[in-house]
């Protein structure tokens with residue numbers, strides 16, 4: 030039996046624009062997905078996804094068979110999850126040159142699904158690492174990141190950046206621009222606060238929406254480029270330990286993301302609650318549409334304000350996780 034875990038992340042800057050080659054800076058946070066893998070005697074795959082739940086049911090499915098999931102969970106949710114886990118298993122079979130390897134897998138996660146904290150990347154990264162190790166292949170975090178990117182790219186219909194998967198595999202704060210991926214050492218201490226509206230956004234659909242706007246209007250393409258400019262300024266602010274400039278630039282980034290149509294009423298409400306509470310900056314994180322915002326505040330004021338904000342289901346402090354994928 031082999032167990033691996035990998036962290037989720039927040040974006041300080043640059044989501045969406047990173048899909049078109051602009052830079053982005055995600056930061057891994059101390060919330061993890063854990064995948065347990067055990068080899069089977071046959072070539073089948075049985076997956077228990079304990080967090081893919083409605084009303085506390087556990088979903089189990091087998092791939093390659095016509096078995097329907099055993100509870101009434103929306104089919105697209107199960108299909109997407111199967112896409113990620115099947116993709117991860119294919120990568121491990123490829124690494125080990127074992128096309129007929131079968132597995133029993135259990136997926137557990139502290140990362141809310143579809144909320145912009147990178148649950149998909151964390152699951153894929155942990156699953157590839159665990160399944161490859163179960164087949165006696167040790168991959169470097171960089172190799173896991175590359176293979177996980179291929180899976181996300183496929184599940185997101187050919188529209189994905191390397192940002193989430195690289196960040197989850199490596200841990201810490203990272204910078205991604207096209208195929209260039211690097212860790213950022215010496216990031217200042219960032220007082221991250223997350224607000225979660227209890228909802229989710231469909232990453233594939235939101236990315237497709239931005240692409241359509243960008244194709245239709247030159248000013249939408251300019252907006253994507255402007256996000257790139259914000260990120261470059263943000264990197265300078267990080268290098269200078271200027272946390273209040275980082276916050277100001279996060280605010281600007283949120284405005285541009287909102288112009289691209291990926292915010293929502295509850296995300297905006299949480300962003301404004303954080304700003305009014307004195308946060309240095311606040312923005313949505315990830316694909317948007319619903320899910321999480323990230324704010325910077327070293328005082329408890331933002332967390333308290335969010336907990337009283339209608340539309341905010343929970344608020345918590347998030348610590349930077351310097352460790353990426355790891356064996357458990």
Ligand SMILES: Nc1ncnc2c1ncn2[C@@H]1O[C@H](COP(=O)(O)OP(=O)(O)O)[C@@H](O)[C@H]1O
Pocket residue numbers: 062078079080081106108109110111113136137138141142143144145146147148149150152230231232233315316
């Ligand atoms: N614990 C989990 N078990 C199974 N699948 C998961 C789990 N967490 C995430 N996923 C998969 O990832 C999808 C969410 O990914 P995505 O839309 O990219 O949002 P995010 O990465 O921001 O959480 C889920 O719909 C599901 O397919």
Ligand SMILES: C[C@@](O)(CCOP(=O)(O)O)CC(=O)O
Pocket residue numbers: 043044045046047048143144145146147148149188189190191192193232236314315316317
């Ligand atoms: C919108 C995007 O930039 C980030 C998506 O993040 P998440 O899956 O919502 O956590 C897409 C991508 O980079 O592949």
Ligand SMILES: [Mg+2]
Pocket residue numbers: 147148149150193232
């Ligand atoms: Mg994702």
